[in-house]
Each structure stands twice: as C-alpha cells, then as structure tokens.
Amino acid sequence: MASDTTSSTDVVVIGGGPAGSTVSTMLAQRGVKVRLFEREKFPRFHIGESLIPETYWVFHRLNMLPKMKASPFVKKHSVQFVNAIGRQSAPFYFDENKPGECSQTWQVIRSEFDTMMLDNAREHGVEVHQPARVLEVIFEGDRAVGVKVQKDGGGTEEVRAKVVVDASGQSTMLQNRLKLRQWDPVLNKGAIWTYWRGAYRDTGRDEGATLVVQTPNKHGWWWYIPQHDDTISVGVVAPFDYLFKGRGPHEQTYQEEINACPAIQERLASGTRATGYYATKDYSYRSSQVAGDGWVLIGDAFGFLDPLYSSGVLLALKSGELAADAIADGLTAGDTSAAQLGRWGEMFGKGVDRMRRLVCEYYDGFSFGKFVKTHPHLKGKVTDLLIGDLFDDHVDVVWEPLESLYPPEKKAIPAWSAGAPPEAADKVNELFLPPDPLR
Template sequence: MNSPNQSDVIVIGGGPAGATASTLVAQQGYSVKLLEREPTPQYRIGESLIPETYWTFKRLNMLDKLRASHFVKKHSVQFVNSSGKLSAPFNFFEHNPHECSQTWQIRRSEFDAMMLQNAQEQGVEVSQGVRVLDVLFQNDRAIGVVIKNAEGRREELLARVVVDASGQSSMILNKFKLREPDPELNKGAIWTYYEGAYRDEEPNAGATIVLSLKKSTGWFWYIPLHENIVSVGVVADFDYLFKERRDHATTFQEELINCPVVKERLSLGTQVEKVRATRDFTYRSKQAAGNGWVLVGDALGFLDPLYSSGILLALKSGELAADAIVEGLRKNDTSKEQLGKWAEEYFKGMNRMRRLVVEFYNGFNFGEFVKRYPHHKGNVTNLLIGDLFKDELDQVFLDIDRMKSKDM
C-alpha cells in the first residue's frame, strides 16, 4: 500500500485535461491525487464543445451528467462571411446520425465542477485550494511535488508519475523552456456576455456562429449559453487588436461596427459582464513527456479557438496520456518514451486542425474546394467535428495545395 504521501500518480490542475487523465487512471485501480489551486472551479473561457468529445465523455462516464444538465444543446454551426452572408446551418446529425452529433455549450465553472465530482466518484483523491510550489526531480526523473496545502503547510508528495495539467503557467513547460509560439497564429481575443440577445429558432438555437469581420481582418464568435446568456468575442491579429487602441471595451465596440450581423443580434440584449481580453493564443510544447512526467491540456499546447477545438484537445491529450500511464505502471516503465508514446499522433491531429485554421485566416474558400473535390466533403466534415486522428485526412491538404497552385 502507498503511504499517505505516496501515490501512483499526481495530477497538477483540475481542468478538463487533468480531470480526464486522473479519472481514466483511477478507473484502472491506481491511486491518483489531483491537486487544484483554486478552492472552487473558477471562470474560464472555452465554452463550446464539438461532437468528437462524446467518445471521451463516454469513457469518463460523464454522458448522463451532461444529458441531465441545463447546458444548451448544440446541434450545428454556422458561418457568416465578410459580406454578411449567413451559411446554411451545418447540422452534425446529417453527417453522422448518431447521438454523438449532439453536443453542448457550457459554462466552464459548472462544467469543471462536474468533471471534478465525476473524478472523485471514480476514485480520484481531489484536493482543492492546494498550491503546487515545485515539481520534485531526482536526477532527470520527476518523483513528486512540493505543495502548500489548504492550511498553509508545506508538504512533499511523492508519485511514480506527475501529470502537469496546470495550463499555460505550467511549471514543467516553463522550467525546461519548452514553449514554442506559433508566429503564424499570433492572435488575441476580446469578449463579453449579453443577456437577451437574438437566438435562432430550434434546432439551431444553440448553434455556434462564426462571423467574419469586414475585410476579413478577424472574426467574432457567438455562443448561446443557458439562462439566456450569449458569449460573444472578437479574434484577430495581436497588433490589430491591441496596438494603438484606447482600451478593450472601446475596441470591442469598434469591431462590432465591422460586423453588422453581430451588432444587430446584440441590439436586442444587454451587456451583463465586463469585457475581457487574452493574448498570444497558439503555442505548443517541444515535448510531451519526460522521465516520470507528462504534459496534457494547455500545458502541452493551445490552438486558436476558431473551430472550438480547445476542450476536445484537452480531453484527448488527457485520455491518451492516461492510457500510456496505465500501460507504463503495469510494465513498471515510466520513461519519457513510454509516457510520451502517444504524442506524435496527437500532434499530427492538432496540426490538421491548425491547418484548417490557417487556411481560414488566409481566405481559403472551403465551399469552392468541396465543389471541386466533392469526395472530400465527408473528410472536411470529420476535421470540423474533431475527428482528427486519421492519416487518410492528409489527402485533403494535398488537394488544398493542388487547388491553390492551380489558382495562382
């Protein structure tokens, strides 16, 4: 038996990636401590799920909780071009008539609390209000953490594996200088919330809408949430949004003028929360794992939110890391190679979504692409719903390159 200060696995961070990794390891009978700095889940952005999250939720035994929640059901996504033309709703069920094609728009504080409760129910020892001060290493191997517990006392906790799911402030990411920014996607966002703004009729009342700004300088998200709230934000190049601007609230209002469809929708509602901003969206770690440690979620990397891939990538990295950890614990192999064996395929999938994002910003016409290459309609749809981890999807990008070269 492990001592009170010894576990098989310690997970730093109680967001979706940490909750996923801890739950899936605990399901296999291993002792897992999850350490979350905040005493209760806090406000976070990242509110729209995409269909492929279903399969990880199924493994986590989360589906019944989500079905019983008051989260808005999401059946579709729509796009509005820079001229204000609204696409037909992109209905997930038409592509795949399965329960997985209905997903949800979430409030992160509530969703994260559900995920932590679910982890506890399946054997994870969840400690909130605990600050991790350092990751302990013996030579080049992670062996545990130093914490300040909820009573303010310092303790050392030991583990066979340390999972860093602590987000962009990741200790391991920063300790080893692993962060690689993506200069092609140097974006930022400014957002807020409205009550009573316009919603489409069912079944598209819960659709995410992506609306291009005039001159395609960026885009707005429009996400209907429960309690008649809409999350609305603008994403654009860092310099465009933040340099030589007066303040974030003024910039937000100025960009509404550049997107009349959003301005009209919001005119029916009232702004109910402050304007928030974030910068430098896209980055990734140079490596996913080392001896005795592994990164998941935003500690591993983050991709521009255009196609709402954030929660999917958090869940998927947590799931893949958990499977590698369980296999490693069974074999008594917690090496860098074992704990990071999934990373190459994961980054391939992330790169496929990244390529879609880059093509959007470069003005590529996906509607014209599907007309020219109709056999790729299903593949493009798979990419958009988050079914990213198939090598055959790479043919899409070869044909995108072929189409672009012909049009030059």
C-alpha cells in the same frame, strides 16, 4: 528547505481542469492511486465554452454522458460561417456525416462544466485537493519523483509519486521549467469578449449552433455562442497588435469592431450587455515533447491552439485519455520512461497539426462555401475535421484539393517550430481582465 511532511501516491496530477479531471478519472478507473491538486476553488470562470462532437467518446469512457445529457447545457448540432460580406453558409450539421447521438454536443458554461468533471473524478476515487498550490515538481536527476505542495494554514508537504502529470493549463509549470515551449510563427492572436442577454438566437435544431463571423476587413472573426442561462458569448479574435496596440480601452475596441460588422450588429440589436469585458492573448504554442522520465504534459500545459474551431476542450480530454492509458500501462509494466509515457505524442501531434492547418487556411482566406461547391464529395471530410476527427489520416484527402484553389502567389503555411516568443507573449496577466462579478 525541507518539507514539513512527506507522503506518497502512484500519480500526482497538477490541475483540475478538463485535462486533469480526465487523466485522473481514467487512471482511477484502472485502480491507480491518484492525488490531484487544483490551486483554485471551483466553480471558477473560464473561457472555452463550445464543445465539438468527438468529445463524446471520451465522455463515454469517463461515465460523463448521463450527466451531460441531464445538464441544462444547450445542445449543439452544427457550426455555421458568415463571410466578410455577410453571406451565411449552410449549416455544417454533424449528424449528416456521422448519424447518431455522437454527433450532438453542447455549449457549456465552463464554471459549471469543469465542476461537473472534477466531481466526477472524485466519484471515481480520485483524491482531490483544492485550493492547493503546487510549488514545484521535484526531480532526481532527469526523473520527476513528486511535487512540493503548499498546505492549508502554512507549511509544505512533499508528495512522492511514480508519475507527475502537469495539467496546470497556461501556467505551463514544467514547460517553463524545462524550456520546452515552441511558439507558433503564424497564430499570434488576441481576443476581447463579453456576454449578452436577449440577443438573437436561432430556434429548433439551430438554437445551439456556433456561428463564426468573419470581420469585414478580414483581419479576424467573431464567435457567437448561445448558452443556457439566457446569455450569448460574443467575442472578437484578431492579430494581437491589431486589437491591442494603439487603440483605446477594451470596451472601445470591442464597440468599434461591432460597428464595423453588420452581421454582429444585427444579432445584438435586441440584446443588452450582461457582464463586463474580458481580454486575453491567444498566442498558440506547444511543447517540444509530451513526456519525460516520470512526467507527462497534457491540455494547455502541453499546448494551446487558436480557438477558431473550438478544439480546446477536445484536445484537453483527448490528451488526458491518451496519457492515462500510457501511464496505466507503464505502471503495470514497471516502465515510467519518457518513451512509454509519451508513446501517444506523435499521433496526437499529427492531429493538432491537422486542426492547425484548417485554422491557418481560414486566416489565409479559405472559403468553406467555395470549397464544398467545387468539391461537394469532400464536404463529409471537412465536417470530420470540424467535429474533431483529427487522429486518423482519412481526412488528409482534403489537403491536395484545397491547395488546388490557392492563388499562384500563395506561400506554404510555416510549420510550428521553436523560436523566440512573439512580442508581448508573456503579458497575459496584464491583459486578462478578472472575472466580472455579474458572471
């Protein structure tokens, strides 16, 4: 069926989350005409609240730093780990490795942060449409040439573009259509979380620290993230089957996990629950390619990595930045081929692989404390990984010493490769609980 109206622009961006806001802002800064279509009306709830310091450099390019500094978001200077028997590591202070303001980051409430990012895109000249639903990406042969959009009040519009950027998040519009998804053979997790008011929080420099608490049975871990509205985000992550098969309602499972973890019990003793419960699957996946002729994938539309080290927003911002540079250069040269638009893919993939390995090592029993005690000269490199300095091979010096601590029976971590999706992997909509009205 033909569209009611037709228009054109240089670049269409599908999705207004951090990845879509980043790519569109940077393209607009270079004089590119961008139309962004976001299906939801902001502010809207989203998980993924803890940033890591390497986001600083993307914020700088986006002109977002003054806004972040003026925001009420809690400042984050470090991350700490608590092991299965309750022993707490010394904080990994980011500025001990890289002094300067670039080593301080934030704990954000995503409804507020994402709105700030999208407003920033508007201020830079991006034409933002929301709520606006992209029905499909239009192809001519193998080349993407635009999108079909559902218009307000009915009818459709065909928007022609030289490049289409899929930043649709876990909707993964193009990844699904082109059958590009590769499931991770190891990281098949789930999460249940809620928000607490009045629970314990550190003071001073440690007030905004992310705490990662290993469960006593070592099946998973807790996140503990302080936020500026007097709440703390507290969630448990564990294998999907362990959390969701053969157990009761999410509230019951969550409480059972609290009862089994003294380190979390102690911190929540003075608190009261402030919202309902949320649950989602955290199956890790990525696309087999980042771009094709006339199209690019960024953020969760390209891939999702286990949230253990809070890398999600960084990977969204970084992929948006790299894609924007490739697109702008390609438009200038008249080259919107897969090779040009995806020139950043190999480097980005190596960075994701570094973070993935650190995640897998943790689930396989890696102890930060033991490693640093055995190799104190490498604490800085481990901290580099934790702050998100993933796209430079200088951090690879940690892997051989890390392997030296392996027990004889340890096997290599399976590579991320294509395969059948994990059981129940497509049931995210059945598992995810709608945002609580109190939030």
